[in-house]
Structures are given as C-alpha cells and as structure tokens.
Amino acid sequence: MSDRGYRPPRALSPLREHLRDTFWFAPTLGFVCVFVLWWGASELDAALVAHLRREAAYDQLGDLIAFSQDAKTIVTTISSAMMTFIGVVFSISLVAVQMASGQLTPRVVRIFVRSRITKLTLTVFLATFLFSLLVLASYESERDPVRAVSVPLVQSMLTLALLGLSLLLFVLYVSSTLRLLQVGPVVDRIARDSFRVLRRMPGGPREAEPLGPETARVMHEGRAGVLRDVNTARLVRAARRQDVVLRLIPRIGDFVVPGTPVLAVHGGAVPPPHALRYTVHVGVERTLHQDLTFGLRQLSDIALRALSSSVNDPTTAVQCLDRIVQFLAAVVRLPLGAVHHRDRAGRVRLVQDGPGWEDLVDLAFEEIRWCMAGSPQVMRRLLAGLDDLLLLAPEDRRKPLVRHRALLVQAVERTVPVAADRGFALLPDHQGIG
Template sequence: VSSLPFLPRARRRRPLTPWRDHLRDGLWFAPLIGLASGWALATFMLALDRWIPSYLEDHDRPWLREGYEWFLDVASGAKEAIGTMSSAMLTFIGVVFSITLVALQMASQFTPRVVRVYVRSRVTKTTFAVFLMTFLYALRVQKEFGGSDSDPPALAASLAMGLVVTSLVVFVVYVHSTIRLMRVTYVIGYVTREALNVLAAQAYAPPVPALPDEPVALIPYRGSPGVLRDVDVTRLVFLARRHDVVIVLIPRVGDYLTHGMPLAEIHGTPNRRGAPAAAKVWPCLSIGVERTMHQDLTFGLRQLVDIASKALSPGINDPTTAVQALDRIHALLTLMSGIALGDRAHFDRHDVLRVIEPVAVWSDVVELSLTEIRLYGAGSPQVTRRLSAVLGDLLEITPLARCPELVRQQLLLRQAVERTYPDTAGRTFALEPDRQGIG
C-alpha cells in the first residue's frame, strides 16, 4: 500500500440507511427546507419591522433611528419591485427545472447509471431551495404592503432585494455547474474519484484466515428482491461476537438478492444463545433498487465500462470517449494491482475473526474492465491501441501471480484484432501500444 501514493486515505463510512440514501437521491427535501425557511424568515423580519418603531418611541437611539429611516427610504418604492420579484422568481424556477430535465436527458446518453450524479448535485438542490425561499418570502412581504397607512416593512423589503441578488448569483453558479455536468470528462472523473474512495477502504483490509470447520447453519434471504447495496459491518460484527460465531456472507455488495437464496453461513460453535437468527442478520444489510458507490468496489468500473460501451455503439460511434474511459480504468487497475483483493475479514475489538465479506478478485476486476470494451471496440484502432498500452503497462507493474490474467487478455485482444483486420499491416497498426489511442 505504501507504493500507492495517490490512493486516498481510508475513511470510516457510516452505514447506508434507507432514509439517508432516500434524501440523497431525492429532489424534494432541499426545496421544502427552502419553503419553510422563506416563511420563517419573512415572519421574523416582519415581526422585527413591527418591533423597531415601538422600540424607538421608548428609547432615544439616534443611530438606530437614522439607519431605520434609510431602510424606509429604500422600501418606499419597493412594493412594485417586490410584486415583480415574486412573478420573476416563479419564472426562474421553471427555467431551472427545464435545464435540470435537459441535463438528466444528457446524462442518460452516457449511461443511466450516472444519472444519480445529477440528482445528487448539491448545487441543483441549493438552487431550487434558494429560489423557492425567495419566491415565498416575496409573496409574504408583498402582502404587508397592501392598503396600509403605516410605514412599509422596511427591513423585510430590503432583505427581499438582497435575496434577489443572492438568487441571481446562485443561478449563475447553477448554470456553470450544469454545463460542467454535461461534459463526459467531468462525469468520468467524478465516477473515478468515487471509485478511489471505495478502493481506499479495500486497500487496508487484513487477509482472511482459513475456516477449517464446516458451517453449522445456513441463513436464507427472506425479504423482497433487491440489490445488496451496503453491509453494516459494525452491527454484524457485534451480532457475531454476541453469539460467539463467524458470519460468512455469501452474496457480495452489488448482487441481486431474491427470496430464498443463501445469504450467510454460520461457522464456529455458538454459545448458549445459539446461532443468530435470520431476522437478526437481515437488518444488517441495506437492500435497494440499484447499486451505489458506498461500498461497491466494482461499481465504479461498471459505470466507466458502460460509458465506453455506449460510446462504441454504432449509433454514437465515439471512440475518443471510450479511450477517455479507458484512461480512468487504467488508473484504477494500476492501483488495484498492488493491493489485496478478494474476501475481507472483519475482527472484533479482541482481534477475533467475526465476519467475512466477499469481494471481487483480480480476475473478476480485469474481466469487468476490459472484456466488453475489447468486444465492442475491436473494429476501432484507437481503442485497440489504447488497450494494448493498458495491458503492456499493467504487465510491467503487476505481481507475477496476477500476470496470467493480463497475458490472457492480450491473447484475446490479438485474436479479436485478427478477426477484424485481414491484412497484416492493419493488425500491426491496431495492436501498436498508444496511450492516446491514435495521438
């Protein structure tokens, strides 16, 4: 691990609860917070506008009176401006919603798996929240101007002007962020950073000791079908320690679970409590409709391969995007070649083995990363030359025990190129290692 200086520092991740993930994948929470904030802020500012005149009548505060009179001058002609503001903010909200829909449509052209990058964008959620807050705030303040002979709400009106300026700044940031999200290079880089964070936790995993005994119990899955998205390892270790057993999970994160399939094996001799019941193991797992990057080591590679495969489809025919995805795949494979892959062992505070979690091995990672791109890109010399460079570089740095899989991939690449190019010159050109594809 010390030879991998670019690997991020491993961080302990909180369990992926359904409520937490629902908030991250939803666009409703931040706008509701914005509406509530707008109403509360308007209520506070209007109350402050009613309190300050009475306070000035009872106290001689020249500096406060001069400042409040300045705000009154600002608010004297603000009634029409605030009315225009409320209608304009509603129009802005429609524009932001339209731009968001266009961005989501653009994301689906890369691969449907990266739509979550747009949905989880903090800039998009903040923009909706600020615009809705300004809209409701302006409506509430505008009501206070209607037909009253008293002074206008000076502070509330002045703050309304400030919120409009803030909304315009947020809108500029939103447009910049959305345009950046529409660039495939940014999306590829974002997915790569997420994969590196997951990889950092796997890099420091201890080796798995042997289990000589046979399982004493088999726990089936008895829930609704779904994807295993997250394992609450801390809770599972506590459960295994409480029963003095070793829990060996059978599916790995990212697998699709169906009712009745084997979920976990129980090893060891349980104490007087017996083997843990299935109803206690199930709550330690998070099941959802799609994979996430929380603990899934190979999901980042899956997304990069999907982007490359989509770019190599006949309808799009964009081998340069496939090469850009291969650049990131090359970086991830380089890091993975130097760390221990396979099952992860989890110990309790007394260094006793309690949980074994299955993780993809080196051969699985290489197959996932290169097979589909090789099959779909065999007719593009830009892709085959980049693949040759990837395999050549990996063979230089990968431990000898892992090289046979890379040699096999080289052979498969050569065979695919030979089937595509009948002439020797074409084959030689297509197999020439080139880190830029064709420059």
Template sequence: MTDSSRSVNRATAQIALRRPRPLSSLREHLRDTFWFAPAVGLVGAAVLAGVCGIVDDAVLARLREQRDLAGIRSLIDWTANAEAVVGTIASGMLSLVGVVFSISLVAVQIVSAQWSQRVVRLYVRDRTAKATFSAFLATFVFALWAQFLNGGGSRDPATAREVPFVTSAVAVALVLVSLMLFVAYVSTTVSLLRVSRVIEKISRDAAKILALRSEPAVFDRTAPVSGTLAYRGRAGVLRDVHVARLCRIAQRQQVVVHLLPRIGDYLVPGAPVFAVHGKPRSALDERAVLRTLNTGAERTFHEDMGFGLRQLVDIALKALSPAVNDPTTAVQAIDRIQEFLTAAVDHPLGILLHRDRAGAVRLAQDLPGWRGLVQLAFSEIRPAGAGHSQVTRRLRAALEDLLRLAAHDRQGVLRRELELLEQAVARTVADEGERDFALTADRQGIG
C-alpha cells in the same frame, strides 16, 4: 521490493479491515434523492421568515420606545421600495424554476441516451443542482411571506404596527444568493454535457472506494457455520448493508457474520445472504439482521467497488456502437479504466472485514478480486473495439503499463487479456500490416 516479497505481503494483507461508520448509509441514501435538500430549504425558509418577523417586531418596538419617528419613517420608505422587488420575486421565481429545470431534464435525458442511462445519477447527486433548486424554492416561499408582511401593516409612522424591514432585506439577499447559484448551476449543467467531464466524475467517485485503509488480518472461511439466513423482502439490487448495526448485533451474540452476496448483486426472496460463524449466545434475531440490508432499483457507489468500472465500460460500449461510432470517447473511458486499475494493482482485494469497538471482527464482506476487475474492464470493450485501431492500440498500452506495475501473481490475467486482444484483432483485421499497426501500443490510441 521483489515480486516474491510483494506476493507474501499481499497474501498476509488480503483483507481490508476497518471500523463501521454509523451514518454512511444514510448519507449516501440522501445523496441519491432529489427531494431532501429542497425540503430542508422550504422548512428553513419558513423558520427564517418567522425569525425575521420576530426581529422586525423587536426593532420596531425599540424605535417606538425611543419615539424615533424619523427612524420608523426611514424603515417604511426602505420597505416600500423593496416591496415591488419582493413582489416580482414571488411571482417570477417559481416560473423560473419550472423553465430552467425542465430544460435541464431534457438535456440530461439526451445525454443519458447518448452515453448511458446511469449518467442520470450524476445529476441527481450533484450538490450544485440541489442547492440551486433549494435556494429557488426557499426564496419563493420567503418572498411570499415578506409580501404578506408588507401588505399587513400601516404606513403611518405614528401608528405603524408592523414594518418588515429585516424580512425585506433577507428576501433581497436570498435573491442575490439564488442568482449566484444559478450561474454555478448553469456551469455545472453545461459541464455534464461534456463526456470528458462525465467520465471524470465517475472515475473520481470510483476512486473513493479504493481509499480504504488495509492491514494484515485473518478470516477463516473454513470455520464452522452455525446457521445461514435467507433473504426475506422485496427483490432488488443490494445497495448496502448497515454495517454499524450489524456489528452491534454480532457483538452481542459473539459471532462473526459473513455477507454472502456482494454489494451490487440482485437479491430475490429465499436467496442465502448471511452465514453465521460461531455459536450465538441465544437465538439470533433473524428479522433484525435482515433489516440491515438495503435493496433498491439500481446500484450505487456506496461500497460497490465494481460500479465505477461498470459505468466506464458502458460509456465505452455505447461510444463503440454503430449508432454512435465515437472511438475517441471510448479511448477516454479506457484512460480512466487504466487509472482505476493502477490504483487497485497493489490494493488488498478479496474480502473486507468490519470490526466492533473492541477490535474484534464481526462482519466479513466479499469484494471483487483482481481477476474479476480486469475482466470487467476489458472483456466487453475488447470485441467491440477490435475493428478500431485507435481503441486496440490504447488497450494494448493500458495492459502493458499494468503488467509493469502488477506483482507476479496478478500478471496472469493481464497476459491472457493481451492474448485475447491479439486474437480479436487477427479475426477482425485481414491485412498483416494493419494488424501490426492496430497492435502497437499507444497511450493516445492514434495520437
């Protein structure tokens, strides 16, 4: 495909178009919390304990109907043997939770100070950590219940009122599950101490944003604007917008709503947030529209295309700081930055359109453009790494590779970045031979 045809295709497919997912925002919000999974585990443990108690009563009643004293005696003997184990679980599980997770939090704090404060979110979103914490707490609650049942019944097989056989068996099973999750948790936590693993996780999350399907579409930015809505609420970072709800409101009014700020922008009260294209059938419910916005203290990956690059650049800058002085880590970050830009080099950028069930466009959402992504990726690393030949060689290799892949209309910003890189090295390195060495492309920096 020629450059001109690719440019035409990109001009006609400059819009990413997709249907809204109703629960995507809620799912992302819950993933950014550490309380939801443990709370579900505690409730689940209480419900499971109640079910096991009912099953225990049913089993014992059946044995009594059959006058199976031998069976009752065997259940009592097994329960007595498991009673000591369950008691140990109840007394030691909570202490183990406190010690393990306290050490983990200290490790995460050290890692965040070494690389970036935004690395903490990887721990908060880690499914293994949440599952382990939930399993530990659930086992503790369930063991208390089992211990209560073990001490509440008679041990005479002829007059036994309650033998928690099933409850004791489930408690032991929960301990085994907790131990397996603990091994997985240790492995995951240790991997978070490796910067290569942290960079990989950030890069993988960032790549998911580029997985949107695109198709040709048209959005007329010059269409008459019937109204503009200003933000009213607590100041904070725009984390996401409830797309499905906003599309339903726009569909009822037969208008197109344009979200003016990008996801990740900081909103303050009074800032314009929505432009309404088309005349509403009736007065637009401004409060309902504004309730579709969600703000928070920090950015998230949900719909935020530039946040992954921001974190990778932060890690590279931290590595290049005089306090750390680790250019190899910066090169690893540049590897992933190039991977992201390579995936975005032919991706439709500029704006994202959401449509209703009938296929009509109802929400227009601005996205970063190609120039913005390239400048975000290189403009801060370039001056910070100008004195490190390993970094400048890797930057040149990345820019040259992207130049070979990019269409003609996307090459200008890459050529400009190459010129700025050469100028930065010329200002920093006095010797001509050293400058030539520093500006030689090398995908390993200095292999």
C-alpha cells in the same frame, strides 16, 4: 492499501448516502430554514418598530415605512417571476440530462441527482419564492407611522439577499451542468467516486481464516432489489453479542429476491431479528457507496455505447480506457477478495465477499475487447494500457493481463486481413491515434 489510509464508515453513512440519492430532502430542509429565518426577521422588524415608537422617532419610522413600500414592488416582482424561472431552468436541465443519458449511459443520471450544486440551486430558488410570499403577507396596508405594528424592512433586505444568492447559484449551476454534459468531466467524476469507495475499503491481509461449521442461514425478507450497502458495524455488534461469525452471501451489487439467503451463521445460533434489522439495504439500482465495481461498470458502459454502430465515437472509448487503467493501476497491489471485519478484541465477526483482481480485469476489458473490432484507435490504447499494468503488476497478478493481451492480439489478427493494418493496430499508443 494500508490501514492508515482507511476511513471506517460512519454510523449514519448508509442513511446519508440514501438521502443523497433523493431530491426531496434538501428542499424540505430549505423550507424549514425559510420559516425559521422569516420568524427571526419578523421579530427583528417588530423590535425595530417598537424601538422607534418608544423613542418617538416618527419621522424615521415614516421614512422606514416609505422605503419598505418601495421594496414591496421588488418583492412582488421576485415572487411572481421566481416560480416561472424555476420551471424554465429545470425543464431545460431535464432535457440536458436526458440527452446525456442517451449519449453516454443511463447510469450517469445519478451524477445529476447527487450533484450538490443542483440541489443547492433548487433549494435556494424555492426558498426565495417561499420567503417572498411570507414577506408579502407581512406588509400592512396602514401607512400611518403612529399605528404601525411591524415594517418588514429586514425581511425585504433578506429577500434581496436571497435573490442575489439565487443569481449567483444560477451561474454556477449552468457552469456545472455544462461540464457534466461533456465526456471528460463525467468519466473523471466516476473515477473520483470510485477512488472514494476505494479509500473506504479496509486494508490489511485478506487471508482466508477458518470460520467453523455453518449452523444456520438468514433469509432475505424485504423487497427484491440490488444489494446496495451493508451496515457492517451493526452486523459486527450482533455477531459479537451472539459469539458467532456472520458471512454475507451475496456481493454488493447482486440482485436478491425474498426467500434467498443473505447471511450464513457460523459457530452458533442466529442473532435475534431486532439485531439484524436495517443491516442489509436493497434498492432499485446500484450505487457507489460500497460497490467497488460499479465505477468500472459505468466506464465500461460508456465505452460500449461509444463503440456501438449508432454512436461510433472511439475517442470517448479511449477516454474511458484512460480512467479504467488509472483505477486498475491503483488497485493492482492492494489486497482484494473477501473482507474480514473484526470486533474490538480482534476476532473476525463478519466476512464479506468482494471482487478479486481477475474479476476487476475481466469487467474492465472483456466487453470492450469484444466490441472494438474495426477501431484501431481503441486497440492501440488498450494495448498500451495492458502494457502499463503489466509493468506495475506483481507476478501473481500478471496472468489475467497476459490473457487479455493475447486475446486482443488474436482478435486483431482475425479481423484485420491486411498485414500493414495489423501492424498499425498492434502498435501501443496512449492516445490511441495521436
């Protein structure tokens, strides 16, 4: 991958990714916006009434009050029905998510959690409900236009607009949810997220450079969990100020426990604790923010679930192999392995270990090859994928592909006793079986 296509991480990138993995931030932000919108609409309504009273347009003000009283019935109906509607819709959605996680893999739940349309729909639904309650509190029992202080005309119109937006988002939400319940869109989403991680990976050569003697280590002091992401910019700054080189010991996706080393220091003393604060983030599960292998892990999990005797869905495994081969074809000529992060002067300040080509190939094919006995459809698709990758791979990256192809042939010869069946299973086919 060239440096031209590399997009360095933004300063708030880890925080942004953590907020995308939560379901509370968008509704909370929506509540704040609702209060601001209601306050602005109330001011407009008060200004409109004041203007009509100054102009002594009491007939128009009376018509305005009559219209707002008619709109009150609609706002009351919206307020009473919206919360029930929210409960029914999202209860059904949770059941659908549970079914998808059982049929595919529990790791796909994060797709629903991070779905923008899901969060936007929930936020607008709740905002409509809260806004309608605030509007109902703005209605006055007094119908006399001379004594009226505020008539919630603008507020009522905004409530109707929010209702229309809620209905539109409901249609889009149902369409999006139904797509995510299908295997094809799910594996396509995983593949697109994996390519997004790939675009964030730095390019250039990955030759090992001498780091100097290791002088100290930094132990993990936080909670136990999976290493989700690393604030590389902050670590580079800390290493530059201390004039040392830092080396990240665990890989992204490794499980770390308190007391184990996470950083090795080369060439000097350990940077001060405040400089290393909030640089290493752990969580309860892996994410695709910086984890290049997590996409392959999810695709492999879906394929393994499909090949299990309880599911027995080889076509789903073939769809996963399609995306696995697509991803490996994209990285077959790219630099892999340890990443050297440099400061502005071009000096290496942070070394971050990453998966090599053989690691990716083993993750993609090893478990599937073990579990596909008795499925000629998957055998034929895997052979076709390996042949395609052998055509694309440079000479130094052909060895693991040749090894997996030879092991696949041996597995077919060992498990398929009939010669005609063996010949059929060893015929490469990009669709598996037509």
